Amino acid sequence: MERNQSSRDNKTARRKFYDRTFAMLGLLATFIGLITLFALMIDLATDGAGRLSRQFLLSFPSRFPEQAGILSAWVGTTLVMLVTALTAVPLGVAAGVYLEEYAPKNWLTALIEINIANLAGVPSIVYGLMALGLFVYQLRLGHSILTAGLTLALLILPIVIVATREAIRAVPGIMREAAYALGATKWQMVKDHVLPYSTGGILTGVIIALSRAIGETAPLITIGALTFIAFLPDSPVKPEFPFISFDWLMSPFTVMPIQMFNWVSRPQEEFHLNAAATGLVLMVMTLAMNALAIYLRYRFRKRIRW
């Protein structure tokens, strides 16, 4: 009796020990990620913060490091990301919904699923080469913002699809059955229940995908992104009829990572500071984009009442 008691105590103590150990390990793992991020930010900030100014944000590149700026780069990045998001999110979500809710469960669907999962692991330069052949030479879209946006959209499409499916799968089956029981069609069920409930998860996937796209350099250089460009794309808003213009889609462009890469590889120390400052701005842009998505996610989650 006594011995039983003490062996039970022993076991409990051991289990508690493992529990605490795992919690510590988890905390450590989290900190490694956080510390790396902070070290990176501090490193960039100590080098680059001094260069951050209105002038830096509103000037074109220059041979004089102190006169150079990133206007064409951040405008380029913003517009390319806009095209990417507007293409990849509807396509990715639609494909995810189809695969999860509509597609029959057979070998063909299984094959498609495996392929999509594999596509997420294809190196980005391969997408660049494909886009060069398809968008630039076949469809004659030129070395343009449109081509770049579509290329990055293809690159992140698998991530959006997979995230969408995961999010949809998390919606309980009883919700679907309840909707059917009330006479809803499949589309009504998807539109009014599945999609609203899974928006939070989908947005998380979109954040990860866009954060990957914003830092890409290789595929964009392949499709002909520029390094020196001292003018902005055509304005999307016009004073005369029809007031909106899509000329900017066909404009040549550069993006932040390319500008950074160019400055980092220059011999002059001052250009390296510019590169660090560009890195800071890029990080702020990524955080802003993510903040928007997190806000949207919060709004959607608040509306859900089961």
Place this chain on the structure above:
Amino acid sequence: MEETEMNTKALVTFFALMASLTGAQARAQIVQIDGSSTVFPVTEAVAEEFQKAKKGKVKVTVGISGTGGGFKKFCRGETDISDASRPILKQEMEACKQASVQYYELPVAFDALTVMVNPKNDWVSSMTVADLKKIWEPAAQGKVTTWNQVRASWPNAPLKLFGPGADSGTFDYFTEAIVGKAKASRGDFTASEDDNVLVQGIANDKNALGYFGFAYYVENQKKLKAVGIDGGKEVVPPSPKTVEDGTYQPLSRPIFIYVSKKAAEKPEVKEFVEFYMQNAAKLVRQIKYVALPANAYTLGLEHFQKGKIGTVFGGEAQVGIKIEELLKREAKF
């Protein structure tokens, strides 16, 4: 009802999109340039000044696809001007000929390679091409690993090598000039496409030896020691003067722009090239590259204006030619 309205809207947007896409291309005057990242800073400087001078009426874009990548686009007729850190090669000439793209070849600046050691290295101040070949040729791989294997008078210390990666034009030129065959090099050295990494590597290792572009040495003179090239008669250190007067051999070479003849018929391209040749000397010095002698720019401009097309290299990289000699040669196609 609601659905048809949406369809009409989508249709209208679609057509507006297509209409604006097709109309967009030819409107603005754009000079399109792509090619070598070594030439990029020169062309960037000229483009910057040119756009200022034209008050933004002409737009100039510059990419960095590399010399080879640049020629691919150039010979397809996609760019007006191609930056090149080496002369056009046979297969590129062939590609241009097939697309009937004719071109002017204009040298715009010098690019010099510098051989570097650590400042604490007190045994080396100059080397011969034969010394360098002994170190860098493919046969040296795994065998020449200490300094005294190169010259017996040097210490028995490990030889730590640094150099650019195999994709760079600097690598091509160094191997061509030292080993005698482009891309023939030993493989067991620390390679980086970023010359700044090489600077750090050599600055932190007493036994290091490496090579890279002259501009990177100029910016890091305190951290590095340049090795003079011993040509037998005298030792020539790398400097703007020795590069310009052609005595720093074989590690300096001209870099070029290639201008499409057809594009040069457009007034904005013609004007840009003329501006390039007229202002290059000043701008090249500002970005700390080595400028050609003044008459090289006047001659280049003359060739351009008189319509002297083609290359004077016949599709092969050549080492150790003086710039005056180059400009006197007859072009081939």
